[in-house]
Amino acid sequence: MDSVTVLGREASGRVVAEIRGVGQKGPYSIQYYLTPCCAADATGVSYGTGVACRACYRELPEVFGGRPDGELVTVFGDGIGLEQFRAGVAS
Numbered sequence: 001m002d003s004v005t006v007l008g009r010e011a012s013g014r015v016v017a018e019i020r021g022v023g024q025k026g027p028y029s030i031q032y033y034l035t036p037c038c039a040a041d042a043t044g045v046s047y048g049t050g051v052a053c054r055a056c057y058r059e060l061p062e063v064f065g066g067r068p069d070g071e072l073v074t075v076f077g078d079g080i081g082l083e084q085f086r087a088g089v090a091s
């Protein structure tokens with residue numbers, strides 16, 4: 001079962017989350033940006049020429065594609081669950 005943790009916020013304001021799971025080739029973890037529109041649990045879906053939210057499919061600025069590599073300026077504790085984040089605990 002995959003688990004999603006909200007790690008923190010970059011200086012740019014983007015929120016970084018991480019998904020961890022176990023695939024056929026073993027454990028994996030992927031960091032990505034949460035979409036601002038509805039905190040979808042992944043971004044970067046191929047949609048036309050750009051980036052779209054995986055929850056509502058609205059097109060998003062390209063900055064929400066790709067992988068986070070910047071320092072987090074706000075860290076949500078040791079990382080909180082996606083449901084906590086959506087509930088406004090860390091907003």
Ligand SMILES: [Zn+2]
Pocket residue numbers: 035037038039040053054055056057058
């Ligand atoms: Zn959305």
